[in-house]
Amino acid sequence: MIFDTAIIGAGPAGMQAACDLRARELSVIVLDEQPAPGGQIWRGVERNCQPGSELAQRLGAEYRQGAGVARSFRACGADYRPLSRVWQIEETGPDATEQCWQVFVIREGQAEVVEARRVLLAIGAQERPVPFPGWTHPGVMTVGAAQIMLKSGGLLPEGPVWICGAGPLPLLYAHQLRKLGGQIAGFLDTAPRDTVRRGLPHLSGALRDWKSLAKGLAWQAGLRAAGLRRETGVRQLRAEGKDRLERIRWETPEGEKTAPAGVLLIHEGLVPSVHPTLSLQCEHTWSDAQQSLRPVLDAWGETTRRGLFVAGDAAGIDGARAALAKGTLAAVGIARSLDVLSEAKAKQARAAGDRALSKARATRPLLDTLYPAPEGKISDDVIVCRCEELTAGQIRAAAGRGSADPNRVKSETRAGMGPCQGRQCGYTVARLIAEAHDMPRAEVGFHNIRPPLKPVSVGELASLGKAKA
Amino acid sequence: MFRPLPDSSEGPTVTVFVEGQPVEAYVGETAASVLLRHLGTARTTSISESPRAPFCMMGCCFDCLAEIDGKGSTQSCLEPVRDGMTIARQMSARKVVAR
Amino acid sequence: MRAGADLIVIGGGLHGLSAALQSARRGLRVVLLEGAFTGRHASGATAAGVRSLARAVEELPLSLEAQAQWEDMTALVGDDCGFHAVGQVQVAMDAEAKARIKARIARLKAAGMHHESWIDPDRLAELVPVMQPGALGAAYVALDGSADPHRTIRAFRAACLEADVEILENRPVTWLGREETHWTVVAGGTSHVAPTIVNAAGAWGRQIARLAGDLLNVGIKNSMMIVTERCEPCLGPVVSAQNRKLSFKQTADGTFLIGGGVQGRLRPDGDSASVDFGALSGAMSTTLALFPWVADLRLVRAWAGMEAATADLLPVIGPSARAPGLIHAFGFSGHGFQLVPSVGRVIADLAETGRTRTDLSAFDPGRLATNRKAA
Ligand SMILES: Cc1cc2nc3c(=O)[nH]c(=O)nc-3n(C[C@H](O)[C@H](O)[C@H](O)COP(=O)(O)OP(=O)(O)OC[C@H]3O[C@@H](n4cnc5c(N)ncnc54)[C@H](O)[C@@H]3O)c2cc1C
Numbered sequence A: 001m002i003f004d005t006a007i008i009g010a011g012p013a014g015m016q017a018a019c020d021l022r023a024r025e026l027s028v029i030v031l032d033e034q035p036a037p038g039g040q041i042w043r044g045v046e047r048n049c050q051p052g053s054e055l056a057q058r059l060g061a062e063y064r065q066g067a068g069v070a071r072s073f074r075a076c077g078a079d080y081r082p083l084s085r086v087w088q089i090e091e092t093g094p095d096a097t098e099q100c101w102q103v104f105v106i107r108e109g110q111a112e113v114v115e116a117r118r119v120l121l122a123i124g125a126q127e128r129p130v131p132f133p134g135w136t137h138p139g140v141m142t143v144g145a146a147q148i149m150l151k152s153g154g155l156l157p158e159g160p161v162w163i164c165g166a167g168p169l170p171l172l173y174a175h176q177l178r179k180l181g182g183q184i185a186g187f188l189d190t191a192p193r194d195t196v197r198r199g200l201p202h203l204s205g206a207l208r209d210w211k212s213l214a215k216g217l218a219w220q221a222g223l224r225a226a227g228l229r230r231e232t233g234v235r236q237l238r239a240e241g242k243d244r245l246e247r248i249r250w251e252t253p254e255g256e257k258t259a260p261a262g263v264l265l266i267h268e269g270l271v272p273s274v275h276p277t278l279s280l281q282c283e284h285t286w287s288d289a290q291q292s293l294r295p296v297l298d299a300w301g302e303t304t305r306r307g308l309f310v311a312g313d314a315a316g317i318d319g320a321r322a323a324l325a326k327g328t329l330a331a332v333g334i335a336r337s338l339d340v341l342s343e344a345k346a347k348q349a350r351a352a353g354d355r356a357l358s359k360a361r362a363t364r365p366l367l368d369t370l371y372p373a374p375e376g377k378i379s380d381d382v383i384v385c386r387c388e389e390l391t392a393g394q395i396r397a398a399a400g401r402g403s404a405d406p407n408r409v410k411s412e413t414r415a416g417m418g419p420c421q422g423r424q425c426g427y428t429v430a431r432l433i434a435e436a437h438d439m440p441r442a443e444v445g446f447h448n449i450r451p452p453l454k455p456v457s458v459g460e461l462a463s464l465g466k467a468k469a
Numbered sequence B: 001m002f003r004p005l006p007d008s009s010e011g012p013t014v015t016v017f018v019e020g021q022p023v024e025a026y027v028g029e030t031a032a033s034v035l036l037r038h039l040g041t042a043r044t045t046s047i048s049e050s051p052r053a054p055f056c057m058m059g060c061c062f063d064c065l066a067e068i069d070g071k072g073s074t075q076s077c078l079e080p081v082r083d084g085m086t087i088a089r090q091m092s093a094r095k096v097v098a099r
Numbered sequence C: 001m002r003a004g005a006d007l008i009v010i011g012g013g014l015h016g017l018s019a020a021l022q023s024a025r026r027g028l029r030v031v032l033l034e035g036a037f038t039g040r041h042a043s044g045a046t047a048a049g050v051r052s053l054a055r056a057v058e059e060l061p062l063s064l065e066a067q068a069q070w071e072d073m074t075a076l077v078g079d080d081c082g083f084h085a086v087g088q089v090q091v092a093m094d095a096e097a098k099a100r101i102k103a104r105i106a107r108l109k110a111a112g113m114h115h116e117s118w119i120d121p122d123r124l125a126e127l128v129p130v131m132q133p134g135a136l137g138a139a140y141v142a143l144d145g146s147a148d149p150h151r152t153i154r155a156f157r158a159a160c161l162e163a164d165v166e167i168l169e170n171r172p173v174t175w176l177g178r179e180e181t182h183w184t185v186v187a188g189g190t191s192h193v194a195p196t197i198v199n200a201a202g203a204w205g206r207q208i209a210r211l212a213g214d215l216l217n218v219g220i221k222n223s224m225m226i227v228t229e230r231c232e233p234c235l236g237p238v239v240s241a242q243n244r245k246l247s248f249k250q251t252a253d254g255t256f257l258i259g260g261g262v263q264g265r266l267r268p269d270g271d272s273a274s275v276d277f278g279a280l281s282g283a284m285s286t287t288l289a290l291f292p293w294v295a296d297l298r299l300v301r302a303w304a305g306m307e308a309a310t311a312d313l314l315p316v317i318g319p320s321a322r323a324p325g326l327i328h329a330f331g332f333s334g335h336g337f338q339l340v341p342s343v344g345r346v347i348a349d350l351a352e353t354g355r356t357r358t359d360l361s362a363f364d365p366g367r368l369a370t371n372r373k374a375a
């Protein structure tokens, strides 16, 4: 069967788009590698929102809202396939009469091909990797990872727990942890100290969404009231220990400090998941405000490849409410491109969606300014490529040896050739190249992404032939 | 490193085997989270053999690679626990077992 | 406009680098123009097998010369390029394959070439203990092996710079013109002049030839490769099979490289190739029959590399008959990596003196000449 649309990702954007497309009676298949709907923000939402759940209360109203969306999604009639990993997307040859996409999926060790007229990537974001000495030690993980442990297993970190970084997520997580009785040794804030002054010009725009602003201020006030140790202007973080994290060290303008640590949770913002659009050679642009790439989209959410759409944080970091709006807009765009929505109706629907999106984005310029991507110098001994265990020094040396092409540096050093395909090192390598060639980061680009997008075994690959035969 | 909330410890559990030892796991958590709770690491790297633990929990760092139900190099953060699942760390480069 | 070059090499793959290096060592002033960066295409995408085994007899003189050069690569470029003489075996999976291999070895012996030998299943099992039993034996060349392609590129590039080759990257050649004794080459906004030019443009060799007015009938191959995760070392020789799609080896990093000539897709722009997983999946059967344990290994990357291929699968090496001062060195049809040092020597001969002691008749560009624009 050829579906009207294959949606990859069952987070807010993917679920919303599925519901909207089903409401227009289009056939939809939704593929997601997680066991249940919700994406990252609403991970485990069905499990946790059972009546009487303490956890659901503590996670907050925004989290509980996901239960309703997941319910509508379950009921919308889309063919939902959890635990399905998309590892390759191809467009059928130019000789085919009608445009069709092939989405290669692994499910329970078996490869299959899903065919659809349109593809919507609603694959969300990942946390921005920011290397520092010792970030590969066991005991160091991301704030998002710890939050996932909380949402999927109801687990709280223990040992002296430190949170280091900047952005709404560490604040939210610290707030959630406190309400659940978790202990935090301290919060190391890496935002520049003058960040509030820098944010002022964006304040009036952000006031359009004063509720979100108030929430953020309330989290901070709550943490202060609880007497949480907080350090600002933090730089030069180091994680130290023999075979695992034992202690951390950091600098502030007042001097160097150290403390014992059992768990160090780090977070420096999010970056869109762009591996599929990069591998499909869609055009991308560099966002200076978010220091990351994003696919170029038209007003309908379509990439520079016809029939391929992107919604949610994969299109730019804007948060869950914006992801819902982007899901709606992409569904309008897809319905229009499949000729089930007239141009006039589509424009009408788009106007409403655009308004919702613009409101949901109101605080974004402020947040982007308050929490810029860190720019501190990465010292030569720091591991940049976690997979191939390459240091900043090795990458710098290769970067200086020839052209500023990330593909050249990749083939010379193997950075980005490990299993993560550069998801951890790609931006840092590009940054080191920009530094070596004294050029703007935006001009460096990203290395070519080779398939598969997600790991598949040779046996699973071979099973594809059998599935087809 | 991690402890369960009352919600979890009172909720449904399954038994998994971590390097041979039976262990109680909370329905919803992943094999990576079980490894973190019980061993604190998931693997040692194939190059310098240094220890690594799950880092991102969402499929993009590959530091949670482990042997799940005998299958090597599995991203354990993407494997929800199942009753009877076997979980083991993956030490160093994979060994090829011919025949 | 720059003056003063004796030779312009078009293409910064390994053949371009080798020709540039060896010409510069003879005292020629060499400029190398590369459209992207050195090693961007086939030279970086290659399986890097160093193989005289089962080569066309026409290529053997160059191949055996190269074999000796690979043994002592440090003498040429100051680095061993990660070459290890781990040997290569070509397995016979059925009686017909066995008969063909034996006949080939007999023919080679009759012609005085003794590099290949037949080994029986016991010896094969000793050499490749991780292979399933069942093969009827194999052809074996102990001096063959494989190298590290990126290290090779780096070494040739460094040696070129040392020898004062001017390497210019991001300079795709878009125009060629001949005036009496000189070529003018326009590349990425700059123009360069020299009496002699070398066409080492790989998959784009046909286009370069056409710019020079030499229409050649040459096609394109997009061979796919896959590489697995790193494993403990367990496989020495490179393994192929007679008349089957198989090429299997373990690299020094511990990863396994699986190739064998399955073809990917040319993208509509004609300028890049992409992987066809349907085709790749079908081609796994020989690999899995001989090495069933590979099924459990994680595939880390797959790619398709572009290279020019001729109808007789022999390269295009030698002076153009139609364009004076143009020397071709492309069309290696998927097996040119091993020939890099010896073909570079031949091109340097031609560039320096216009002659070479090597018989190039089988590689004569004239055999592919066409009057029509090639499709
Ligand atoms: C770790 C983390 C924690 C966050 N925590 C919060 C928070 O507490 N509060 C908040 O307001 N915002 C949070 N955010 C931001 C918030 O998650 C996003 O703004 C919002 O969820 C975006 O929705 P989405 O639908 O675009 O993406 P997502 O919710 O990420 O959904 C994408 C889905 O695609 C799936 N997927 C990706 N690739 C493939 C593939 N190849 N095959 C199959 N499936 C695939 C993923 O598993 C996922 O389910 C967090 C983000 C991250 C990354």
Ligand code: FES
Residues within 6 Å of the ligand: B032, B053, B054, B055, B056, B057, B058, B059, B060, B061, B062, B063, B064, B065, B075, B076, B077, B078
């Ligand atoms: S913890 Fe990062 S991939 Fe599993």
